[in-house]
Amino acid sequence: MLISQQVLERPPAGARPFALTSLLHPAVATLLADHRALLADLLDGLGSPLHVVLPEIFEENVVTLRQAFAEAGATADIWFAKKANKADCYVASAAALGVGIDVASAPELVKALAGGVPGHRIGISGPEKNDTLHALAVRHGCLVAVDSISELRRLAATARLARQQARVLLRTRTDGQPGSRFGLSAAERDAAVGLCGELSAHVGLRGFSFHLNGYSTAERARAANEMIEHCLDARRRGSLSAELIDIGGGLPVRYVEPRLWKAFLRQNQPAHYHAAKDFTDFYPYGGQPPAQAVRAIMAHPVDGGESLSAKAARNGLRFVVEPGRALLDQAGFTLYRVQQVDDRRDTDGYAIVTVAGSSFSLSEQWFGSDYLPDPLLVSAQPAADEVFPACVAGSTCLESDLVTWRKIGFPRPVRRGDQLVYLNTAGYQMDSNESPFHDAALPLKAVIRLGDEGAPPRWRLDGV
Template structure:
């Protein structure tokens, strides 16, 4: 078989490596659960949160980390946020309810998303949550609601990024001027600051827009408004694969490397030289145009707190997804594997793309001598849809996949597990399994995540 297929082996965290050992729980869980499942590593979430906080401390900047709950529906991560005093970013009444149920205080919530439902706004005001106001009509509804409830709504006014004028999020300069005037003349709105939503992962534009909003904070304060914090949202990249593998993949991948010569318009940038908390460091170290000091200094001098809302970056290496091979079909230059689940549990397909980091093949039995690979194979789902493929790319496995083997897709906690889930064909949704170590031992233990859909 061909040896020219590009490879994209994923970075593996310590927790994932422990699960890949021959005596691990993987096959036992596959047998007991009788289907695909997701694995969660709460300790990795804790470490990622600590890294973001450390980046703020190193820069001498007052900062607050909000976990973007949309990145994963698991209860365990909301619980860890509550334990560590993190905020949580929610965008629906369901997410708000789940966060509160798992110990997050109302004052530690920030409610984002456009055109929020009336019930969501009502509960947010009653719970004292921070609300990112996206439009003038939303501000009017929130003001009326707060007056009716006899409360004061805590708000951030969201800025439409000048560099992304076609974004559907935020208010332009004229709308913000109107919003500030309205807020300065009511007793029911407390403008705590400003926010924005930027697409992409570049750190420079985030620093540039933050500098603009620092100036806007000064303007708002001159009108008697509080304006002492800015949320820059998420967009902190995750580094999944090595720079060299990602470069080679970009140079070499061709339609014939995919089942049915499938093509895609683009992929997530699976290698990022600046990722996670280091991306926050880069934002804080940037000197915006027209300024004489880095952003960290500008924030300190203006006495402005910086809020960040990472999702994927807090979940880096915090989970993986496991499928069992239940069929192998030879197609000459590659095999088609059929697993006991669907592509709806790897949500990159939602974007018309593919999750490129390669699954790790875990044999059903060990110690067998096999001829050296590679053994190219794509991965299909257990449905009647020809297009239902977990992996279109022909993965060069080191040994021939067989029925009963497991495929472990690494680093799937960030958005991949449940953004697009569906019980198609009445197949059950993969359960989430929390893995940690028995205290005082290297032995792994597991439990079901307590979220019930």
């Protein structure tokens, strides 16, 4: 197969099965269109699946979010939620741009520090953190989101032994989601504020945080307003350093055009999936872009009309935001090599395309769902005037190992040796659920920078 003969194609709009065409960042489009030989060589040399990570787009997303907060009149510290992707290159970019990191384990904290992010720009989240994580957080001056009274006491004891003061946020349940397993109830929060006063030599209350499920900007704004009131109450009780409102992550990402997404939801049915799989919940792939969501949260009216950002500024309060997926929007994609095609069109009406690798490397099934944006087909085959319906399976012995359950309308028959490109997979898809099942090696990550105009892309393995 001659690389120069390869063509990059997406399922045609209007084809049946329904097409969910992925949005493409211009840099990604250039890489896929003009540097197919490089990508093919990387896939051949490094194995399938291969994750391609693009720190330049991560850096662009940081600038865009900062601008959105500034335009909204809000002062905000951005902390990248490291759980969204394990790649070291994103931590290095964060360190270079003065972005913080949100971590929830000792290994994540160590990687953030090793990547050049100072402790005072690292937030520690997660429920009931262990003593090792507490000790590292205290030693490096990290900001710890405390989840319970018992954790607050343990953290204070750790700080006392270290002869340091721990910096603390109190994570609080919101009025809108009182049944969350994360955070303090109203009574516990009241007690914790008092305890921070008693233990002020060992813990310093810096503000409040919360956890929300879902992507409602209005609900996130209302929860942030509750935290503002908690800060003001803590100040009245003597905690004068209560100045931070951590609004968490949950900034939506737009993967496909909203009109396509709405049309998909209207037409979606089990018959569109292998084995009539009936999914009940999907990520909102046609949602708001992250910057638009930031502006909506900050502009949300509170207390009869004042915007959330204006109220925070008036009271000398700063926001902390912990985006993961939003900073990784378009900042990576995943390549699979087609290993075999079982053409069942005459019997079942569609084919099963088996790729080298598994669904563990495209982790949406961890959320009980399917990764819906259409993969792109890279093929050396000539154009064909037909739609080739197929789902995509992994090469393990698990009946449930479907990379894509939905039947994709490929623009030509898929053949062994072809490549499938899954776009925009950096946010949670690449490694949240990866597994060495069957003794398979974990997929590698190739870091690519496009460089100056006209210069060839530069690549390296992540972590090297």
